Amino acid sequence: MTTTDLYRFSDSSRWDGVYEVVECRRALSPSALPDIDYALNPYGGCEHGCVYCYAPEVTHTQWKDWRVVRVKANITDRLTRELPGIAGTVGIGTVTDPYQGAEARFCLTQQCLGILRSRDVRIHLHTKSDLVLRDIGLLSSMRGEVAVTITTLDERISKMTEPGAPLPRRRLEALRELTRAGIDTYALVGPVLDHLEGEEGRFVEALASTGVRRLLLDTLNSRPLLAGRLSRMGIGGSAAARERIRSLAEAQGMDVRDVFSGKR
Ligand code: SF4
Incomplete structure (x- = not known):
């Protein structure tokens, strides 16, 4: 497939703005992810439309249905009821992005954070969006960590592979501001795609x-x-780009690990 075809895919796959308001049975579900005890996902489906997303397969959802964002209208009520019975870290955005565009309208992630903070619950939040900066005051008063995913510095590549997500420079800005605010923040580089080959040095410098x-x-x-x-x-x-990034980042004194394995 040519670059032109990829652009065509990108343009035709842009999210069409459909939200479905639903009720959830539970806000929290037990999680087997490392360092996370419970998962919290205020939205179902995701408007970022990343071409490498495997969440639809994990959740047995058709790709076209994944792009209809389900807004869990009662999630704050459920969370308030469930919290007294849980202990441990709550992972926010374990399946879909909690700061996708829907959050700017519905603010469910922000409301959930407020409830979690009121009970001093530790969080592990994961996003691709600089909308997270809207809640920087809230996050800086909570225990836990925040991850921002970035897979390229190239806006053209980003538009092809993550057509609905904020551009890389906005994610770098999110990393910068979160870190500056004293929030425990890390960059999730994943998946490492072949377009990063030859760009590893510039990429690691930008992150540093x-x-x-x-x-x-x-x-x-x-x-x-x-x-x-x-x-x-x-x-x-x-794998070559991944290992080159690892060695360059470690040379900068960064702590580098692999998802799931914890391998340094
Ligand atoms: S941000 Fe995550 S959940 Fe959303 S489409 Fe991309 S990979 Fe999938």
């Missing part, structure tokens, strides 16, 4: 310039439907 001192590296998921889609688009992962 934000003040962030921790990186988490992720590889491209190989689930069959996803692999087929990416193969048709001519997109692949790169």
Whole structure:
């Protein structure tokens, strides 16, 4: 597939703005993810439309349905009721982005954070959006950590692979401001795609310039439907780029680990 075709995919796959307001049975679900005891996802589906997203396969959702964002209108009520019975870290955005565009309208993530803070619950929040900066005051008064995903510095590549998400410079700004506010922040570089080959030095320098001192590296998921889609688009992962980023970041004194393995 050519670059022109990828652009066409990007343009035609832009999220069309459909929200579905739903009620959830529970706000928190037990999580097997490292360092997270409970998962909290105020929205179902995601408008960022990343071409490498495997969440639809994990949740047994059709790709087209994944892009209809379900707004869990009663999640704050559920969370308030469930919190007295739990202890541990709550992961926010374990399946979908808690700061996708819907959050600017519905503020469910912000409301959940307020409830979690009132009970001094430790959080682990993960996003691709600089909308997280709206809540920087709230986050800086909570226990926990925040991850911002960044996969490229190239806006053209970002528009192709993550068509609905904020551009890389806005994510660098989010990393910079969160770090400056004293919030425990790290960059999630994942998946490491082959377009980063040859760009590793510039990429690591840009991350280091934000003040962030921790990186988490992720590889491209190989689930069959996803692999087929990416193969048709001519997109692949790169172990070489991942290892080059690791060695450059470690040379800068950063703490570098792999998703799930914790390998340094
Ligand atoms: S931000 Fe995450 S959940 Fe949303 S489309 Fe991208 S990979 Fe999937």
